[in-house]
Amino acid sequence: MENNCRILNRIVEINISNVKYADIELSGNTCFVGTNNFGKTSLQRAILFFYSANSRGLGISASQKPFEEHYFRYENSYLIYEISTEDKSFFVIVYRHNKIVFRFVDAPFDPDFFFTANDEAMKIKEIVAGLEKKGIYISNQIDTFERYRNIIFGTETDKQLSKFHLLKGNEKYQNIPKSITNVFLSSKSSVDSRFIKDFIANSLTTENSSIKLEQVERQLRQFNEKYSDIETYLKKESVQLIELIDKKYDQVHMLKGSQIEMADKLGSSLRFAENQNESMRDASKLKEVELEKLEADFKQSKDNIENKQNDIREEIGYYDRTIRESNKKLKEYSEKNIEEALVKNQEREKLTVEMNIARREYESLTSNVSSIELKYTSLIEQLRNDKSAYVNKINSRTSEIFNHYNELQLLQKNEFNKSDVELKKKREESLIEINSEETAKQIEFNQMKSEEKIIRSTRFYEQEIKNIENELAELRAVSYKNKSERAIKHNMAQTIQREWENIEIKLKTALTNRVNQTNIEIIKLKTEIKEIEQKLDIQNDAFYGFLEKNVKNWHQNIGKVVNEKLLFRTDISPKLKKETIDTLYGISLNLEPVEIVSKSIEEYQFDKNERLAQIRDLEESLTQFQTANSEEKMLAADKYGKSLGEMKEDAKVLSYSLELSDKREQKLVAELEDWNSKAGKEIEDSLSSNRQRLNIIEEELSIFNKKKNNLINDFNKQFDKLKNYNEDRLKDLKIKQETEISEIEVEKKNQVKEYEIKEGKLSKEKDSNFKKKGVDSKQIKIIEDKMKEIKSLLKDIEQYSQIISDYLKDKREIFDKLPDMIQKKEEFIKSNNDLSVQLEEVTAKYNLKRMELNKQKRAFDEELINFNNGINFYTNNFRETPVYSKYSDIIERAEAKRTNYNILDLCTQLLKNDSHFNEEYGTFQRYVNEFTGKFRIDNHFNFIIRNDASLGEYERFAQNLRSFINENKIELSIAETATQIGLVTDSIANKVNELSGQKDKIQHIITLIAEDFKKAEFDESKLIEFIKIRLEESDNKVYKLLKRIQEFRQENGLVYNEGLFNTDFATGQKREISGKAVKLLEQLRNAIKEQEQEEIRLQDLFELKFNIKEGMNETGWTHKIDSIGSTGTDILVKAIIYITLLHVFIKESSHRSSKDFKVHCIIDEVGQISSHYLRELLRFAKNRNIMMINGLPNKSGLESHYKYTYQFRREENNNVRIFPSIVTEVEA
């Protein structure tokens, strides 16, 4: 035990690795001698573990077993460290209880604590029990390395454990184990400043206090990628492509929709055609049968009516004839003065009576002269008889002639009448013939006319037109509804947009205000810091420095009364005058109750740090505010963007549906027009054939009329001719008759005159005789005249007797029945007319029905033809095409339904549209490919499309792109990226700040090291004249850039991220700043890539240079000292440097009160160092309270310089035995 100081006195290995037991004393310089792979380094590591208690920082390579497994193989594997103190020793047991744990035992090490009587190592429970049994304090299990180190390095607060310390470390005590570890782990032969740098830095920093470049690079990459994605997105070409994609997508979508609709219609039509084919055929046949039946029924009805009409016509003819003849007879009677004759005939009786009276009067007058009378009467009578005979003869002759002529006339008349009748009959026949034909034509004409009327009143394709009209009405109603809905959506979208914009403006204003406010505060704080720094900078040369150097406790007096500004004036040349000390210009003051106003350097430093912390707090709070602001912005974007997107999408859908409706409406209107024109054409076709027929019939009718007129004219001419001939003949006969009669009459007159003369003579003779006999001849004469007159009248009446008798007969038989006959004729005409009307009605009805049936049949036939044509076309020309394959699902699954389209048209249209669709789809694909090709394959927008993407995928891409635009996600992305650049630079700045904050510590350590080098006494050997060390600025490119970013961040705060992608002219400057930031980050990223460095550690912040003079050799200021002299010299220098470093760190990291302790410096492989140098080295270490533990490959005499030497030997069972070598310590 050495000088009653604390030191790791002993290490005991029980079942550690392949060492069963080893007890190694370490209270002085110790050396381990053994060939390689015998466990020298393992033992050294076990010693190192005492200091570092970090199983991972022992230099065990990844290929080797971990510390826990290599050392603690068994349940009863123990590492025991005995620490000697000022009074007594204690020891630490290290064992594995799942993980490595520690227990402190307040007693010197005794093997009996651990072994049974059979020399078997006990289990920990037994050991603990044994110790407790012996009343020895054993601590609870210490589970963490940290706690163990706290105990060992004297920072444990538990009183029971605090005594188990090796030394009393301060808050930086971690540097001690780190330094010891670093010395052990450095095995390079050359002295490289980098290593020293690492040593210092590693001792000062924790694992986390470096800037992990991989992390920075990842952040930069993420930012850079996002930035480049956004940049690509915002490019003019990309924007154009987006518009094109959007437009083309609509077209493709619409085309696809119409194709699907058409495919569905085709499927429906096909199913319908297949289902309806047979029934259609039957329906057509049924219509044919119905037609035939209708025709037969009509014919029968027509025949019935016509037969009836013929009968009636005959009746009418009969009555007509009879009436005509009656009228004719009446006319004839009238012409013969039948009225006068009848009057005269009424006087006949009266005249006959008068005649008888006259005769009896005459006979009474002549009764006296009866002989004369008789003579003369007989003579006169004779004469008269002669005369009468003559007259009779003449009369008979006259009447013969008269009769002859009358007969001739009669004959003529008969002949005429006969001819006339014949002619009339002929005319009648011809006329009847023509009339019947004309009537037939007229009937036909009327039928045609009624058909025309029916055609005109018929609505062809009524169902189709009605369907379309209904569909149109529905479509218009829906369109109207959609239009109003779209207007509502537009308004809502505008409202949302406005709300969104308001919130964005609000957020932006809030952020700007906050940024401005924070900047003002930061500027204020920076100004204050600057002022403090100025004070600190000049304090040495100012009154303050003077006071610090010359006046003890000046803060207690001068510090209470002096003006702070005065303290930092450099122009007041203070001088110390002893007379006035403790006075103010000679006046003594009691300053006890007065508060100190001056501040110490530390207080200024504290003020500065406080302000820096305030700036950090402000910045942090600004960052938080900005993050919150961005989050709010994102929330708003999410909320409003989504709603807006939905609204826009809805409006777009409505627009699209309206567009479709418009197209559909246009199509339907066109179809309606088609159907109307078809219907019109149908009417026109029907009418035109009807009209043609009507024209022909009209023409025929006019021909008939003409013919009839001609016939009538012909007959009239013939009649006239006949009549004229007849009249001429009659006239001629009359004339002849009259001539002959007048000739005879003249003769008769002459003869009668002769007879009358003779009679007169006789009468005169008689009268004279009467006179002679006295008879009143005058009276007789009057009676005779009277009798003559009556006779004449009677004769006159007799003349009419025949005609009157005829008339009366006719009157009785005919004339009196005439009104009845007229009545009857009228009735028959009426009946006939009724029948005609009936016939017309029946015909019209028939025609209508016939047309209807024909139409239906035609429709069935046409549909059937259409179906068959369609199915044939579909089977032969459509089924094999790719279009069918594309839509086969839709076609095959469609429901059977009648559509307004025929299959052929649908197939043709589908084929035609498909090629158009393919063309449009190709363009759409091209645009999408070109657009996605502009972005990185793993862009953060996820704008990516596979080469073999389906149409659906392309469509989804376009939909997502549309949502992206509608929801204005680019703004979100920009906001995120802007936040990211802020966060990245902020994080870099913080890390740089944090790291460079330790630069002062480095400077301090380097100063200490330099001083320690100076103190080193190399005089004895004169081997090393001096070792100098100094700090220089780092030339690490990455660090330089990091530093620039930190400075940039300090200069510009956080405002620049606002200018990212900002094209606003007003904030153009921000854009410029942002541009610089982006550039700097890009440069940094490139530098990181080029440099391939994993992290920027404290050691990268500065350069360390050495200048060593050995003998006559001076290295000059250099990073690396490859070879100062021999290898031994190099090792020596290196060890000296390490020991110095260790010394400095121990000094720095231990409590000032804790001085009586020693630590070990473990340096393996010092075999090449010369004995002389080794002695020098051990002495150098000893002067610094450092014990050396070194490894030697074999015994070479060097071991004689150590207090303890242990040898390693491998035994037959492969176990290693460590045993002390008997040597004498030459110098320690």
Added chain:
Amino acid sequence: MLAEDFNLPKQTHEIFSLMARGNFISSNGTKEGMNRLYDVINNPDNFDRFQAYFNVIRYNIERGNNFFYFSKLGETNSELEKKLERFERYIDIVDLLASMDNKITIGSRFRPSEIAEECNANVRLKQKLQKIPLYRSETLHNKVREICDLMSRDSFLEMEDEKTESYKVLDAYSYLLDVINSVAIYEDTGIDNDSSSGLIYN
């Protein structure tokens, strides 16, 4: 006259070394910051400076649809002929790529294996591929790879991911399409029985 006199961007050397090799600079190229170089040339101020500068060394920057390339001023006919000969094989390649089910267009991303598979499944495509005269042609896949290599070398394609062997079609591909579109095929009427048909490059 010095390069400094033209006030050229710092990327000038990079641009020149790329384009002088006969390569294109496409806006959708990402390797070696091609898109950035495109942006640099596309900047109107820079373009004029570049043009003036490169004209001095008898190069002319040609602008295509989203790509740039060099043409040489006063090229000799023999050089032109050589270029045409080199170009001829692209006719078959472009024909093949355009005949794929999923047409390869600008921005398309594909793997040679996909093309090889499609060619394997489609006799017409297989024939087209086999017709293309290349050296390494043991398998269809290798042949397609060779085509992709060739096109990448000529900066019509860009290998995006070496692991998945994924290529992207660059904007310069439209140069090939434009040239092919301007090829007119004429047929000899047979007045003289020399060559019966041939190509004219407009």
